[in-house]
Amino acid sequence: MRLAEGIAALELALPAEAEEKLAGYLALLVKWNRTYNLTAIRDPEEMVTHHLLDSLSVLQLIEKSALAGRQDISLADVGSGAGLPGLVLAIARPAWRITSIEAVEKKVAFQRQAKIELGLANVSIHYARVEGVAETFTDTISRAFASLADFVRFAGHLSSRLWAMKGVYPADEVAMLPAGWRLVASHVLSVPGLGAERHLLQLERT
Numbered sequence: 001m002r003l004a005e006g007i008a009a010l011e012l013a014l015p016a017e018a019e020e021k022l023a024g025y026l027a028l029l030v031k032w033n034r035t036y037n038l039t040a041i042r043d044p045e046e047m048v049t050h051h052l053l054d055s056l057s058v059l060q061l062i063e064k065s066a067l068a069g070r071q072d073i074s075l076a077d078v079g080s081g082a083g084l085p086g087l088v089l090a091i092a093r094p095a096w097r098i099t100s101i102e103a104v105e106k107k108v109a110f111q112r113q114a115k116i117e118l119g120l121a122n123v124s125i126h127y128a129r130v131e132g133v134a135e136t137f138t139d140t141i142s143r144a145f146a147s148l149a150d151f152v153r154f155a156g157h158l159s160s161r162l163w164a165m166k167g168v169y170p171a172d173e174v175a176m177l178p179a180g181w182r183l184v185a186s187h188v189l190s191v192p193g194l195g196a197e198r199h200l201l202q203l204e205r206t
Helices: 003-009 018-036 044-056 059-068 086-092 105-118 148-155 171-175
Strands: 074-078 097-102 123-127 139-143 161-166 181-188 199-205
Touching (some): 018 086, 018 105, 044 086, 059 139, 086 105, 097 105, 139 148
Parallel strands (some): 074 139, 097 123
């Protein structure tokens, strides 16, 4: 799947420089991955589908929900790894304030280099465990970070709206949500070129 085709399939309107910056991010990820093993996926085309387009697939859902509340979006990306989805969303939406939280040093080093090379002025990167972060945000997202219960336990203090990117719908995890939190919506994601189930779960504090 080519990046431009995937963006068109998602029906996204991105800033003029976004596609070039996304390609730059991909090139950096491929380069760093050879030495630092940031992702198990090695093939650049697979990275486009599994990482870039997967991250972009949540953009409109978050945008619609947050802007319905007339809020400027400040998004924390918890356990962000190589900056997914946070850095990708930062490129796609320069007006959003993105804070990336990651506890693995080599992944933080990659993100900092990407921020510099791509000129991502709207990104802050924290080398920290999420439970030690004291800031608050309009929204918090995780991608393959933890169970829903642990996500709420570790990151629930960051914002009253959490977004969990999942594969198959995690019915058992939903049933185990801690008191004080509820599932507001489960959105089926259609990621171009990815033949697998993907869901975005929207959780809110009651």
